Amino acid sequence: MISVETLQQLFPTEGEMLAEVRPPAPINQRVYLIDGELKSWSGEVETVRSPVCIRHADGKLEQIELGSYPVGGEPEAESALAAAVAAYDEGRGVWPTMTVGDRIACMQSFTNQMVARREDVVNLIMWEIGKSRADSEKEFDRTVDYIRATIEALKELDNNNSRFQIVEGTIGQIRRTPLGVVLCMGPYNYPLNETFATLIPALIMGNTVVFKPPRYGALLFYPLLEAFRSAFPKGVINTVYGRGAVVVPRLLDSGRVNVLTLIGSSKVADHLKKLPPKAHRLRAILGLDAKNAAIVLPDADIDLAVKECLLGSLSFNGQRCTALKMLMVHQSIVEPFLNRFTEELAKLKVGMPWEKGVSITPLPELGKVDYMTQLLEDAKAKGARVVNAGGGASCGTLFYPAVVYPVQEGMKLYREEQFGPIVPVASFEDLETALEYVISSEHGQQVSIFSSSPDQIGRLVDPLVNQVCRVNINCQCQRGPDVFPFTGRKDSAEGTLSVTDALRSFSIRSMIATKQTESNKQLLDTIVTEHKSNFINTRFIF
Incomplete structure (x- = not known):
């Protein structure tokens, strides 16, 4: 029969831990990503302890220390937001105006770098949140599959929009365009997969991102910071570390966040949605409570x-x-x-x-x-x-x-x-x-x-x-x-996620239109053939 004593004996002593299952060397993270730079941090840090405990000779249990990460405050949050706002530049930035094909190339570069760090990330998932090794591997691999499926879905979506429509004497072309600056917060239970289920479609649709890692599972993103830095233009993705009650309200009450994506509590979501000065401008994509x-x-x-x-x-x-x-x-x-x-x-x-x-x-x-x-x-x-x-x-x-x-x-x-x-x-x-x-x-x-x-x-x-x-x-x-x-309905969700639905959730349909005249047709033809616009085009992405 299971008892307190039998559970206690399941925790290893330091001597019982074999070399292949020893925790990773402590990661004392002292950098954070803002505006394309890994900036040094010398302030307060949060100590990360594993749910795995060492059992001492006297029977006492001690959580294994895995390292630490920065605890930023309002100034760091404001810097991250300013970088994301500047990178979006009211829709004029390099990232939101880039061709879909070029954004896909950036995402593929990130994915390749991410795969190269698989062992580091899997190990940290296991040690940080206590998920089994097998399930940690599944979470990583499923996330990579999700990114690749998202890329293919975007190709299909963009290719379907790569033609003009003529209706009642009006020529139009309809494409999906980004929403602006996204504040992305993921959960601890699937810190990689659930976070990337919103982060990846938000990025690939041309939005810029302020990303706050979950409290439990923050260190596992450290091996990916360089991939984020090198794969995307500066300011496209920026990290914020710190206490949510401090940094998140500051981000939202600025009125410069266009999209809130949160996997968490409905009570927290209700509070956060009231913070922007113009709440109706904030699109929310939420995965919340369930019973x-x-x-x-x-x-x-x-x-x-x-x-x-x-x-x-x-x-x-x-x-x-x-x-x-x-x-x-x-x-x-x-x-x-x-x-x-x-x-x-x-x-x-x-x-x-x-x-x-x-x-x-x-x-x-x-x-x-x-x-x-x-x-x-x-x-x-x-x-x-x-x-x-x-x-x-x-x-x-x-x-x-x-x-x-x-x-x-x-x-x-x-x-x-x-x-x-x-x-x-x-x-x-x-x-x-x-x-x-x-x-x-x-x-x-x-x-x-x-x-x-x-x-x-x-x-x-x-x-x-x-x-x-x-x-x-x-x-x-x-x-x-x-x-x-x-x-979900009721208090369980807002917005829809899936490979294709997420692309729609983080974008909006925009179009160009003109009267069907010879001069306008010639004008559009010149724009397309001479590649004058990244929006007005008939390119097919293979």
């Missing part, structure tokens, strides 16, 4: 439902916005479902992120273990119980997953997004009860349905697609494949 439910019907394949719900609720310790965070199981099968679920959960390997086959790893966010414990105590005090052996045991940064049943209205777990390794389970008799749970939720990202009945699935799908943006049938909630739209 995705699984609805397991009596005729579901229990083995399949258990497998998918286990993956959906506990992959990367449940620290995914798309995680299944509430399991609604029909009363007639809830006991066999719980028995099978807890049996399979007990097979999950708990350990350090470099171990092969590991599923449950240390939590990166300070205070997360305490928060998980508080949620459990609240549920137990209101009538729920932990149904799996050892569920809720914790030591240091490790928290053993807890399956909690029966969870009901009034408990924090019923509505609150736990974003961690707790699996709330509720039962229902009437299908309307499960449907009402989704309808009454403040969140509207995804839902999973488990059933073999076409009638039942059809009955649920029709109302659910009007409550959430993706209904998964007999499978867990997830983001991919990246060509599919990723968004």
Whole structure:
């Protein structure tokens, strides 16, 4: 049985750590990227500690120190913003007026340099946020695939717009153009992939960027700073380090940020959107809270439902916005479902992120273990119980997953997004009860349905697609494949992301138009054949 003592023994002693799994040499970052230069930093720094702890002889645990990074303030934020504003230059800058083909070439240069630093970045993902080695590698490789897919999607988009249209005597050409300066903030759970899912399309569409790395996962961008510096014109991408509560309001209340992209909390987003002097000018592209439910019907394949719900609720310790965070199981099968679920959960390997086959790893966010414990105590005090052996045991940064049943209205777990390794389970008799749970939720990202009945699935799908943006049938909630739209209703999202949708989110349709006369046709022909304009052209990008 899992206990505090067994969890404690999973942390290595210094002597037990083999050379191939030793943490990277400390990275004391003393530079930041502004206006095409890696500027030196001599001010305050933030110490970075791994969720992986060393176990000392007396049993005490100590988080491994990985290094440090700059803690900038308002002056640094203002410098980064000024550089991005100057590089955009009201749409006259080199980057926003550059040909799409040339922007693609810059992005390809960056990608090649990024791939060359794969091992450094993967290692830092693993050590900084406690993600397994295998999943860290998947995150890096998926991100590279995403960049390349974005490049191909932009080629197709631009090629489709490389012709003139003639309608009612008017000649027009319509293309997508950038929005301006983008403030980009990513999350800690997928610090590379989720961040680049907004950063890459924002850049490649011709916007300039102020980028604030997440607090947990900041160091992993250090190996990429030189690639950013050398691949793009100066001022196109600028980094800001520091406390979000200090630097972000200063950026937004300037009124010079055109687009806010945030993967995080809806409460934070609500606050930030009120800061610009002209809020209606700020486009927001947001990935926010989610409390995705699984609805397991009596005729579901229990083995399949258990497998998918286990993956959906506990992959990367449940620290995914798309995680299944509430399991609604029909009363007639809830006991066999719980028995099978807890049996399979007990097979999950708990350990350090470099171990092969590991599923449950240390939590990166300070205070997360305490928060998980508080949620459990609240549920137990209101009538729920932990149904799996050892569920809720914790030591240091490790928290053993807890399956909690029966969870009901009034408990924090019923509505609150736990974003961690707790699996709330509720039962229902009437299908309307499960449907009402989704309808009454403040969140509207995804839902999973488990059933073999076409009638039942059809009955649920029709109302659910009007409550959430993706209904998964007999499978867990997830983001991919990246060509599919990723968004949400209610408090879960604003704007749509995917390979193609993101290009549209970070741009706007602009056009030129003229009357269909001989002189105007000759004028356009000269502009095109003599390459007088990067916008007015009929080039085809291969």
